[in-house]
Amino acid sequence: MFLNQTSRAVRQQWRTLTRLTPLQKSPLSPPSLLSSTRAFHATRNLLAIKPVLLADIGEGIVECEIIQWFVEPGARVEEFSPLCEVQSDKASVEITSRFAGVVKKLHYDAGEMAKVGKPFVDIDIEGDAGQSIPPEPVAAKEEPPVVITPRPAHTPAPWSNGVPIMSFPQPNGNTAKNGNGNRNGALATPAVRHLAKELGVNITQINGTGKDGRVQKEDIYKYVEAKKGSSSAQASSPLPTTPSATAVGSPFSPEASSNGPQQETPIVLTRTQEMMFKTMTRSLNIPHFLYADEVDFSSLVELRGRLNKVLGKSGLSDGQVGKLSYLPFIIKAVSMALYKYPILNARVDVDNTGNGNGNGKPTLVLRSQHNIGVAMDTPSGLLVPVVKNVGSLNILGVAAELARLQKAAVEGKLSPQDMSGGTITVSNIGNIGGTYLSPVVVEKEVAILGIGRMRTVPAFSSVPGEEEKIVKKQVCNFSWSADHRVVDGATMARAAEVVRTIVEEPDVMVMHLR
Structure with missing residues (x-):
């Protein structure tokens, strides 16, 4: 029985071998197929494409506007x-790359809204793909191996002349004209962009005179005046796109409202109005x-006058605060x-995690630091x-920080850290x-203070x-x-009574200096 099983196995192997032999000796078999069955070859060096996700850069931010691109595919x-x-x-932020490699794709153009947590650029990562390639085994000696040349790790762009480059904004600030469509925008602050939108001006057509070609307000005004001067008729001059326009021929002018x-x-x-719409909703x-x-400001007016005289004397000011307003006293x-x-x-x-009906158990979270938000009127809104x-600052410290924030807000340079973390607002x-x-x-937050005139x-x-006699008093209304x-x-x-007492008797602050 053992001999019968052995002979059967031998015959089966022989039949298998005879079926494979004609294929190997057939003249129709291509050399590549023959060599590929007898030798090993190298695999292609594939590139790993990693999508870069837009990280959360502020509290409650779900989307942001792409101002300009510094790179191109x-x-x-x-x-x-x-x-x-x-x-x-309402804050401008520069996004940096998490990886080293080659830009593959830009998911958004300048001016479009990018979603937080979604890819906004794809990058080919150098070296990651090569680590997954197994070591090349030794080829068989009977036949020469078929060698497949790996694809280069970087395919030069048509405009790079074979040399990988990093694209930065052009010095003239007109980066939208670099042959990449509408990928990039002009260098400008949010306040300048807001002015350009109000005047109906395409900011990418303006040559900036600021640092690195940054467009300034004066550049926009000069551009509008030059365009008006070159126009043959006044009707062809650019009209503002906001309801504040009152030029002749505008639908908001008195002439248009009285006829027709x-x-x-x-x-x-605008971006600022859109964010205010969502936040207030x-x-x-x-x-x-x-x-x-109603708060009596008479004593505070007298104290502020004396302190400003002291600050005006040479050597007594720290250089950051030249004059005190009433707001630092109120914030303190x-x-x-x-x-x-x-x-x-x-x-x-x-907490809505415990059930699915959205009626979770509420919790009151107390916070140790007093981070007081201050509403400011700026060109951007x-x-x-x-x-x-604020608890660790004195009056001069609060005034200096207010001055810094006011300057940054006007210039459109507020950072996400300047705009986040508030616990109460004034x-x-x-x-x-x-x-x-x-x-x-x-x-x-749970409270806000509004200060009247x-x-x-x-x-x-x-x-x-x-x-009793009639005297003059300086009063102001606080609305909570x-x-x-x-x-x-x-x-x-x-709590409002405590604030009123301190403002009416500002010398009390001296006893609480830290």
Whole structure:
């Protein structure tokens, strides 16, 4: 039986061998097939394409606008090389590369909105793919191996003349004309871009005179004047695209409003207006209540006058603050009140992970540092930078930080750190106008203070032992809004009374200096 099984196995192997022999000796068999069955060969050196995701660069940011690209497809980049500049939540940020390699694809053009957490550029990573290639085995000696030449790790772009390059903005600031379509934009601050949109000017057509070709406001005004001068008729001059335009021929001019039918002109919201739209929509889901109080500023006006005289003397100013306003005193007074009522420095968290109906258990999160946001009116719109850790600053420190934030806001250079981390907000609308206001609580906060215009009013003096007489007083109205889910009216009234007392008796701040 053993011999029968062995002979059967031998016959089966023989039949298999005879079927394969004609294929190997057939003249129709291509040499490549024959050699490939008898020898090993090298595999292609594939490139690894890694999509770079747009990271979260601010609190609650879900999308941002691509301002300009510093690279183009085919450009060679290194780790931490600049890729693009984006504007998110009213702040401009430069995005750098996480990898070294070759830019494969740009997912967005300049001016488009990029989603946070989604790919915005693809990069071929050098070296990663080569690590996955197994070592080449020794080829069989019977036949020469078929050698396949690996593809180069970098395919030069048509415009690079065979040399990998990194593309940076051109010195004239007109980077949109580099042969890459509308990938790049002109170098300019958000405030300048906002002005260009208001005047209906394509900023990529303007040659900037600033540093590195940056477009400035004067460049836009000169461009508009030159375009008006070269026009044969006044009607052909560029008209502003906002409702503030009152030029002749504009649908918002008095001549147009008095004659003809009603005209409606839709306009696109600016980036700042769009962010305010989204933020206020979320904020108005919070149940508000308003508390207003009148504060006597007479003593603070006198103290501020004396301190400004001291600052004006040579050698007594630190160079950062030349003159004090009332706002640093108010911000410090709010911080002192937060030590006594820390609930106003908290935020509300709702845990929706425990069930699927969205009715999670709310939690009140207390915060130790007083990061007070200050609403500022800038050329780009309403911005709310944050003065960090006010409790550790004195009046001059608060004033210096306010001056820095104000300058950065006007120039459009606020960083995400300047705009994030606020725990309570102060809005000083009084420097523009208005006595009373009803401010809206910012998301992730529970209270906000609105400051009205200071005015001079007659009042009766109440000095003990003296006859009552009418005197002048400087009064200002404070309007508080709070989240009524966690803050009750009595708590808000007591905290507002602490702030009022400190502002009316500003010498109290001296006793709390750190």
